[in-house]
Amino acid sequence: MSFLYHPAFQSLVLPFVLAVAISLLLRLAGLRWVALGAALGLVLAVAVWPGFDWPASSRVQTLPWVALAGTLLAGLAIALKAPGTTAMDRPIGLVATVLLTLAALALAAWAAFGGSLLLAQLGLMLGTVTGVASLWAWRGTSVSPASLLPLLLTGIGLALCLAWLPSGGADSTGENASDSPYYTPRWK
Structure with missing residues (x-):
């Protein structure tokens, strides 16, 4: 198994590196854009794994699309200087991101205790990039409600996927339903 396909790399290292690198690049565009780096890091991380599938045949396959749509809406709002794109105070932004x-x-x-490793990995990806947003908020960089919108929408989508996850036990096919119905690892 390659290091790039290891769940810890996909869930923790890749989103962290992408979110930090994109945030540093967005600093060149201005401080308003820095907080959007976490959402862009999430979109690129889910593009690598699990990827964008169209048409989405399961609820989980819609999560990357939710992250992408939320990021595009937040980027458009920041570009147009819409309401909700002004920076929050540092303590409020830090509390919101934490x-x-x-x-x-x-x-x-x-997700991990509920039996879905895929949803657990997506939750760790989301936790990692929101941790990067917390670091930027702690440094005093502007965090706006619009820049946190894609992360919040992805979290809500993840919570809905977890709520609709089938309960454990044997299913009608006789297979063990405690295995994740969404998780199909790529062994290389």
């Missing part, structure tokens, strides 16, 4: 990070990590734990 709470969002804790919620994403709680979703990852819920």
Whole structure:
């Protein structure tokens, strides 16, 4: 198995590196854009794994599309200087991003204990990039509600996927339903 296909790399390292690198690049465009780097890092991380499938045949396959649509809407709002794109105060922005990070990590734990490794990995991806947004908020860089919108929408979508996850036990096909119905690892 290649290091690039390891779940820890896909869930923690790749989103972190992408979110930090994109945020640093967006600093050149201005401080308003820096917080959007976390959402762009999430979109690129889910583009690598699990990828964008169209048409989405399951609820989980819609999560990358939710992240992409939310990021495009947030980028458009920031470009047009729409309401909600002004920076929050530093303490408020820090509290908002830390709470969002804790919620994403709680979703990852819920998915891991609930039996879906794919949803757990997506929750860790979300937790990692919201952690990057928390670092930027801690440094005093502007965090706006619009820049957190894609992360919040992805978290809500993840929570809905977890809520609709079938319960454990034997299903009608006789297979073990405790295995994740969404997780298909790529062994290389």
